Amino acid sequence: xxxxxxxxxxxxxxxxxxxxxxxxxxxxxxxxxxxxxxxxxxxxxxxxxxxxxxxxxxxxxxxxxxxxxxxxxxxxxxxxxxxxxxxxxxxxxxxxxxxxxxxxxxxxxxxxxxxxxxxxx
Amino acid sequence: xxxxxxxxxxxxxxxxxxxxxxxxxxxxxxxxxxxxxxxxxxxxxxxxxxxxxxxxxxxxxxxxxxxxxxxxxxxxxxxxxxxxxxxxxxxxxxxxxxxxxxxxxxxxxxxxxxxxxxxxxxxxxxxxxxxxxxxxxxxxxxxxxxxxxxxxxxxxxxxxxxxxxxxxxxxxxxxxxxxxxxxxxxxxxxxxxxxxxxxxxxxxxxxxxxxxxxxxxxxxxxxxxxxxxxxxxxxxxxxxxxxxxxxxxxxxxxxxxxxxxxxxxxxxxxxxxxxxxxxxxxxxxxxxxxxxxxxxxxxxxxxxxxxxxxxxxxxxxxxxxxxxxxxxxxxxxxxxxxxxxxxxxxxxxxxxxxxxxxxxxxxxxxxxxxxxxxxxxxxxxxxxxxxxxxxxxxxxxxxxxxxxxxxxxxxxxxxxxxxxxxxxxxxxxxxxxxxxxxxxxxxxxxxxxxxxxxxxxxxxxxxxxxxxxxxxxxxxxxxxxxxxxxxxxxxxxxxxxxxxxxxxxxxxxxxxxxxxxxxxxxxxxxxxxxxxxxxxxxxxxxxxxxxxxxxxxxxxxxxxx
Numbered sequence: 156x157x158x159x160x161x162x163x164x165x166x167x168x169x170x171x172x173x174x175x176x177x178x179x180x181x182x183x184x185x186x187x188x189x190x191x192x193x194x195x196x197x198x199x200x201x202x203x204x205x206x207x208x209x210x211x212x213x214x215x216x217x218x219x220x221x222x223x224x225x226x227x228x229x230x231x232x233x234x235x236x237x238x239x240x241x242x243x244x245x246x247x248x249x250x251x252x253x254x255x256x257x258x259x260x261x262x263x264x265x266x267x268x269x270x271x272x273x274x275x276x
Numbered sequence: 277x278x279x280x281x282x283x284x285x286x287x288x289x290x291x292x293x294x295x296x297x298x299x300x301x302x303x304x305x306x307x308x309x310x311x312x313x314x315x316x317x318x319x320x321x322x323x324x325x326x327x328x329x330x331x332x333x334x335x336x337x338x339x340x341x342x343x344x345x346x347x348x349x350x351x352x353x354x355x356x357x358x359x360x361x362x363x364x365x366x367x368x369x370x371x372x373x374x375x376x377x378x379x380x381x382x383x384x385x386x387x388x389x390x391x392x393x394x395x396x397x398x399x400x401x402x403x404x405x406x407x408x409x410x411x412x413x414x415x416x417x418x419x420x421x422x423x424x425x426x427x428x429x430x431x432x433x434x435x436x437x438x439x440x441x442x443x444x445x446x447x448x449x450x451x452x453x454x455x456x457x458x459x460x461x462x463x464x465x466x467x468x469x470x471x472x473x474x475x476x477x478x479x480x481x482x483x484x485x486x487x488x489x490x491x492x493x494x495x496x497x498x499x500x501x502x503x504x505x506x507x508x509x510x511x512x513x514x515x516x517x518x519x520x521x522x523x524x525x526x527x528x529x530x531x532x533x534x535x536x537x538x539x540x541x542x543x544x545x546x547x548x549x550x551x552x553x554x555x556x557x558x559x560x561x562x563x564x565x566x567x568x569x570x571x572x573x574x575x576x577x578x579x580x581x582x583x584x585x586x587x588x589x590x591x592x593x594x595x596x597x598x599x600x601x602x603x604x605x606x607x608x609x610x611x612x613x614x615x616x617x618x619x620x621x622x623x624x625x626x627x628x629x630x631x632x633x634x635x636x637x638x639x640x641x642x643x644x645x646x647x648x649x650x651x652x653x654x655x656x657x658x659x660x661x662x663x664x665x666x667x668x669x670x671x672x673x674x675x676x677x678x679x680x681x682x683x684x685x686x687x688x689x690x691x692x693x694x695x696x697x698x699x700x701x702x703x704x705x706x707x708x709x710x711x712x713x714x715x716x717x718x719x720x721x722x723x724x725x726x727x728x729x730x731x732x733x734x735x736x737x738x739x740x741x742x743x744x745x746x747x748x749x750x751x752x753x754x755x756x757x758x759x760x761x762x763x764x765x766x767x768x769x770x771x772x773x774x775x776x777x778x779x780x781x782x783x784x785x786x787x788x789x790x791x792x793x794x795x796x797x798x799x800x801x802x803x804x805x806x807x808x809x810x811x812x813x814x815x816x817x818x819x820x821x822x823x824x825x826x827x828x829x830x831x832x833x834x835x836x837x
Contacts, residue, residue: 167614167617167618169614169615169618170614170617170618170621173617173618173621173622173625174621176625177621177624177625177628180625180628181628242610242613242614242617244656244659244660244663245670245672247672247715248672261613261614261616261617262613262616262617262619262620262621262648262652263617263620263621264624265624265625265628
């Protein structure tokens with residue numbers, strides 16, 4: 156099986172590192188970004204786009220909403236599905252507003268992550 | 277005028293009378309202009325006729341015309357026996373008789389039957405004859421029988437030898453003035469009664485030096501003194517001792533006098549020594565000629581209002597404190613989730629990544645992860661409580677199957693149930709669907725089930741779902757120690773638990789949040805006892821939000837608190 160490339164956009168280092176490790180352990184190539192701006196910069200410079208983006212909502216500099224807005228305006232990047240990962244209780248509403256593929260509530264369960272990758276990659 | 281009087285042969289008294297009665301120059305000019313049209317011959321008395329002199333005829337005629345033309349006063353002459361000899365326009369206007377009807381008749385016809393019976397006419401004329409003049413106020417009778425209030429002046433007319441020739445009679449109709457005076461008197465009486473009876477305000481008068489001169493019901497009520505206890509006392513006794521002796525009272529009166537008004541709010545003292553917060557207005561009172569005769573003082577007891585204001589302030593402060601607490605709760609619980617997420621991810625990574633983990637270590641990692649899950653639930657409950665408190669608690673409605681939801685939750689609890697020694701039984705009807713917030717209902721089921729496992733460990737737990745008309749019913753029954761009926765209401769309140777803190781852990785937020793969720797759907801949650809022992813929680817939910825959650829139920833049903 157091809158290793159899926161998954162991007163994690165998350166400002167909290169502990170969570171980001173843990174997610175990256177878990178994704179690697181579950182057979183993915185994982186790449187992280189500390190905010191939306193860094194994520195966009197990476198996506199616009201890389202040759203191999205990820206098949207899925209795990210997106211936190213509350214981040215400094217460029218938050219999840221702004222990132223998603225910019226992503227959707229980019230014809231190349233807009234095709235990448237996004238899974239919103241948030242501590243917000245109304246993460247579902249937020250995910251719908253952002254036209255995300257699905258959402259995962261923090262703290263995330265590994266089963267949910269794996270299932271999202273299987274479904275969208 | 278004196279010349280005229282002399283010319284007419286009238287007595288000095290009569291002259292004075294005319295001077296008093298007639299606005300002379302005005303009436304004279306007015307009459308001059310109407311001389312040609314108003315020539316009513318004066319009916320001269322035979323006695324005075326004999327005394328007329330040719331040189332004075334013109335003056336007499338003019339004077340007669342003046343009297344003749346006066347409309348506001350009945351002015352006429354009567355002979356010594358009381359028979360009418362002349363009749364002017366005023367007499368006709370006031371009494372209603374024409375000259376022809378009046379002249380020759382006796383004066384007593386103007387008096388009321390009672391006065392006639394009492395001999396009043398004769399007495400008045402006798403007094404006039406003896407004293408030269410008499411004035412009387414009383415009822416008189418018009419030709420049509422109606423009465424009017426009259427001011428009457430009767431003057432004796434004597435010839436040069438002092439022999440009584442007759443009387444002049446001048447009558448004014450004072451009915452209108454009497455009515456006005458009566459109305460004023462009534463009005464003043466009513467006003468006095470009004471002031472007297474006002475209970476909300478102390479309204480009283482001070483003399484110019486500040487001694488109490490009047491006292492109303494409000495003053496008695498507010499300050500506690502009866503009128504006889506306080507009238508005559510200086511108003512400084514209403515002030516706290518330190519102010520009563522500081523010259524403040526005198527200063528207040530000075531300000532009122534200089535500026536027309538003094539007003540303040542401050543402490544005042546009742547008879548019993550207690551203090552009250554008062555609004556005080558002092559205004560100088562002057563008589564009709566502008567002389568200062570004292571002060572009006574109006575005092576209101578604002579103690580209750582002041583208390584209410586303080587109460588409102590305290591309430592506002594308390595509400596602000598609650599708002600800050602809820603805001604803090606919201607931020608704090610959100611913040612807690614970040615490190616919690618990192619811990620849970622690492623523990624999961626540990627459990628998933630190393631299949632060959634030493635069993636003892638694995639067991640510890642599993643317990644740590646379960647602890648983390650419980651911590652997550654508590655943080656969620658805290659967040660829910662703060663959302664409910666701030667009215668930001670909302671439901672996202674979608675079609676879901678209550679039986680399926682229960683099954684999913686139960687699956688997650690299988691392991692814990694077997695650890696707790698609880699046999700789980702499901703009695704789920706098929707297709708009990710409705711428009712609900714699926715995740716919130718999961719939360720309710722989770723809460724009820726975890727409560728049952730915790731409080732009724734070691735006994736069977738049954739979960740049942742059935743349809744009842746347009747409602748869905750979920751029950752969670754255990755056979756534990758049960759919940760005393762006296763606790764059934766309290767148990768759903770915020771931060772309350774039926775079990776005592778010593779025996780069970782947990783924060784007791786779950787049932788409160790569950791009730792908010794169920795009621796937000798337009799449903800109910802209740803408890804009943806299970807025989808022979810145990811507790812059953814019953815949740816009913818309307819299957820269609822329109823019937824249960826109100827007319828404005830939409831995808832986002834706000835649960836406001």
